[in-house]
Amino acid sequence: MAQPQRTRSRIKIYFDILSSVKEEGNAKPTRVLYRSNLSYDRLTRYLDELVTKGLLAEVRSEDSRYYTITEKGSEFLLEVKKAEAFLKGFGLSL
Amino acid sequence: MVDELYLANAALELASGVVALLVSYTAFRYNRLLRSEILSFLSFGFMLLGVGLLAEGSLHSLISFNIGQILEDRAVVYVASVIYLILQLIAYSTFTIGYYRGSFGRVREEGVLPALVFIIFVHTARNPLLLGTYVNATVQLIVVLLLAFIVFQGLLVHGGSTGRSALVLGGFLLILIAHALVLVSSLVISPPLYLGGALVQFAGFLSLLAYILRSGRVGATSTNT
Numbered sequence: 001m002a003q004p005q006r007t008r009s010r011i012k013i014y015f016d017i018l019s020s021v022k023e024e025g026n027a028k029p030t031r032v033l034y035r036s037n038l039s040y041d042r043l044t045r046y047l048d049e050l051v052t053k054g055l056l057a058e059v060r061s062e063d064s065r066y067y068t069i070t071e072k073g074s075e076f077l078l079e080v081k082k083a084e085a086f087l088k089g090f091g092l093s094l
Numbered sequence: 095m096v097d098e099l100y101l102a103n104a105a106l107e108l109a110s111g112v113v114a115l116l117v118s119y120t121a122f123r124y125n126r127l128l129r130s131e132i133l134s135f136l137s138f139g140f141m142l143l144g145v146g147l148l149a150e151g152s153l154h155s156l157i158s159f160n161i162g163q164i165l166e167d168r169a170v171v172y173v174a175s176v177i178y179l180i181l182q183l184i185a186y187s188t189f190t191i192g193y194y195r196g197s198f199g200r201v202r203e204e205g206v207l208p209a210l211v212f213i214i215f216v217h218t219a220r221n222p223l224l225l226g227t228y229v230n231a232t233v234q235l236i237v238v239l240l241l242a243f244i245v246f247q248g249l250l251v252h253g254g255s256t257g258r259s260a261l262v263l264g265g266f267l268l269i270l271i272a273h274a275l276v277l278v279s280s281l282v283i284s285p286p287l288y289l290g291g292a293l294v295q296f297a298g299f300l301s302l303l304a305y306i307l308r309s310g311r312v313g314a315t316s317t318n319t
Contacts, residue, residue, distance in 0.1 A: 011128050083124035083133075085309040089262040091193070091248055092132050 011080065013038070014055070017046055018069055018077045021056060026066045099285050104154035106292040111147030113299040114140045120306050135192025139185040146181035149174065179233040186240040193247045234277035241270035261305035268298030 013036070020035035021027040033043050047067065050056040055073035059066050069077070087093060118140035125133035153174050155161075248263040272295035279287035 009128075079124075079127055082310055083128055086120060086124055086306070087130070087132070089259045089305050089309060090132075090136065091259065091262075 013046055014050065015077065015080045015084075017043075017050060018055060018073055021067050022069045022074065022077060026059070026068055028064065028066045032067065098158070099289055100154045100158035103289055103292045104151045104158055106289075106296040107147045107151030107154060110292075110296045110299040111144045111151055113303045114144035114147055117302050117306060118144055120310075132192050135188050139188035139192065142181045142185040142188070146178045146185070150178045175230070179230060182237055183233050183240075186237050186244070190240045190243050193244055230280050231277065234273055234280065238270060238273050238277060241266060241273060245270055261301050261308070265298045265301035265305065268294050268301060272298060 016036045017032055017038075020032050024031055024035075029043065029047065032047070033040060036043060038046065047056065047058075050073070051058050051067075053072075054070055055076055056067045057070050059068060084093070118137050121133045121137035121140065124130070125137055153171065157171070245263065245266050248259075248266060272291045272293075275287055275291035275294060279285070279291060
């Protein structure tokens, strides 16, 4: 039986962004935009939040800007993965 | 024989209580991260179960070692058992509501608990002399029904999936069987059947413990690969 579709929680969006940045390594905003399925405005806002929280680091070079995941971000991602696995067992999701 | 039964039962209840508190703590820890209403339900429910099992296990330990001649004070044993039953009832009601909210959206749970309280206390108050057996059988029956709902809901959600989620479903199924055994044992007055119920319940909590240990390794494994 399919569960009703629900809007993504803030944590789920953080999780999706951090996962795509981690997989990309040095991720440009357009790549994250493509993989996280967000509008540009919302993505910019979430990226700023993640940088402020110390989960992502913004790196600016002469003509480009990209993001890398911090150690704190990796730890957060790991905890969310564990929590997601825990919830799944009870038939629930993030 | 009765003392040994109490002791074996106490050991199983204490061990089950520790596992229940461990599940509660795990849900609480993840809830601090996710702020999930469903995790709050799980944490609260398992905390009640854990506290109840530890209290009941401690009481049975005192009885089996005859500490403080507690068995002579029937009122203490009776009140403690009723409190344990109520804790179980609230815990499984919490799981049921949590499961329902997680799977089907919001439910008007404000009507559920008062209805259960009415069934147990108002209905049974008509015949105070039968309160002990009545309360025990009624609560066990309601707990069995609530657990049946949880297991059925789990089957719908998980489908034919195996692996980690099967451990949770298996755990709840074993706890359901355990409460059914306890219900039957109280009806036919069979202490060995009661001990069998405690044993099956412990196996159910062990299944949940195995699940927690496995789900805790998931993130680390996928991160390392």
